[in-house]
Amino acid sequence: MINIADVARHAGVSTATVSRALSGGHHVSPATRLRVEESAAHLGYVVSSNASSLASGRMKNIGVVVPFLNHWFFASVVEGAQQALQRHGYDLTLYNLTGGLEARRSVFEHFLLRQRVDAVIAVSLELTENEVARLHALNKPLVGVGGPLAGVRTLTVDDLAVARLATEHLIALGHTRIAHIGGDKAFDLDFNLPTNRRFGYEAALVAAGIEARRDDFRPADFTTAGGYQAAKQLLGRPHERPTAIFAASDEMAIGSILAARDLGLAVPGDISVIGVDDHELATFFGLSTVAQFPQRQGEKAVEVLMEELRPHPESRTGLNINMPFELIVRGSTTRPAV
């Protein structure tokens, strides 16, 4: 492998000059910089990130921790982050917590500590106090994506507002019997559930003078199958049937559409359905939804980190950064049948 000394020799300068020429080029005359760059290109030289990191303390690498990977939202966030990082010349090291408690511990007590990352992005993670403490002890920037994360700067859509927007859309169409399929705080420790969506839903109902019936809420696990089950229950009561469902995720909304079909109910004729996410399949199912943009969330998380990593961080933003969201009306919602 060819190293900095080879380049220095080839260009007829010292390694110090090579280093400076290749990293920013400050304090190097344009002429030598060019010469060095040519030598480097000619020899096919690429800095050894290890040596560079060891000497400089900068790793050019960000750790991303996710609870699952094979779900659209998480994968999209990671994808967005990856692309942004690549543009900045950073690597992305992935930590996945799917492997159970033991794996989880090893991530926090071993992997993240070995001086390999400059910063950490935690996606939709429910972290224990201990884990947050460990992360802070690293003394490295940490940003969260999705869901409030105590004491950590977090990018997230305003879940309350999102839910209100979706619910208000249904109300505006004339619905008064609106059910909700959402998350159940108890069901999973690893994964930060946006429980605020339920509050937003209730708030919108109350604001419109509609009673929020306890019975019109069903918890589910954010999967299509879960949404299907919940919707079957909600729609299975002939005389008690709501005219609309607001599901806290598109996958659950899709499950609801399928459940409705199986019950012989037309969407949106008999029942309107709206979700949250703007999942890949939302277009396909003609699903109205409140889009959040996970890729952009990943990118934005990177921007924030890059800013903090700069020698003199300037524009410190607040602890919570609100991400955009947007109502997208497709065919799955309409005014209730009279």
Add this chain to the structure above:
Amino acid sequence: MINIADVARHAGVSTATVSRALSGGHHVSPATRLRVEESAAHLGYVVSSNASSLASGRMKNIGVVVPFLNHWFFASVVEGAQQALQRHGYDLTLYNLTGGLEARRSVFEHFLLRQRVDAVIAVSLELTENEVARLHALNKPLVGVGGPLAGVRTLTVDDLAVARLATEHLIALGHTRIAHIGGDKAFDLDFNLPTNRRFGYEAALVAAGIEARRDDFRPADFTTAGGYQAAKQLLGRPHERPTAIFAASDEMAIGSILAARDLGLAVPGDISVIGVDDHELATFFGLSTVAQFPQRQGEKAVEVLMEELRPHPESRTGLNINMPFELIVRGSTTRPAV
């Protein structure tokens, strides 16, 4: 940050001994090893992977290159690989080629070269000769997952056999008019399409003495929406309608099921559908399928690499490693209506 010298001091030994005690512990007396381990634990010491890598040449890090991340198959492979790597104390650095040509080039010409990974896993990638050459020039182990990759050890299901199995299942049920929705070689450069599945399909038909009609094949892009379109076309010809569809992926198969429903056709009453993958949603849709196990493929790729990374690799396997697959019959296939 606390370093090896601190531990050495605390344990009353040299840094050399600490290093040896903490890595395998050979050539260190059990007593001192224990003492060192205690000191390390007490002080909360974790080796600096940079320094360690620089000195030893081992990175304890594997690069994984994927064409997309937000698709179930890729994400699952990565997840499997990640978990296996974590068990071995390795990190996983993710390279995603979604970012376009420029991004792609930078991965191969810059990122992978900076001495940060011990080996590379390429998932379902269609690599150019140049790229393979570059990877080989790294002189680091490289294994592929999914799809033949010229000159690279690749783990893959035998796509031909998979397709034959699925098709034979339909034939065994009595179908003689079997359509196929598969990949079109031309449609994407980034992504290694298992075109062999089409050959397997045709082979099974021929072996059963059934003519493979050109018109019963439709290319699609491996998405649900793509499968839906293709199926609509296939099923939209009243008198020409096949009685079964073999889709080269579950997502396309699900699209087909939805298309059939929209056309008022019953699955499996009027039309049987089988896919490949055993996607998360396959159970939900009662989809018969040939399961491949992407997580296990990721894990296995790691095993293979670990073996090659061992000082004296022993059991060299052949260039192609066949991964298991399995026919799973659910409700979407049955004998054709008489």
Add this chain to the structure above:
DNA sequence: AATCATTTTGCAATCGCTTGCAGTGTCTGA
């Protein structure tokens, strides 16, 4: 032409760990 300010460059220490080699100590067997 001399002086001072400013750029450009090189020297050499440093980052934290690994590992070949040599030194010390202990245990055998003769």
Add this chain to the structure above:
DNA sequence: TCAGACACTGCAAGCGATTGCAAAATGATT
């Protein structure tokens, strides 16, 4: 009792960059 074998341990030389400091070169100013 002593040489030889073997098991531990420490010394110190790297690994390949970065960077503070000082030296050299350049340019500006009088």
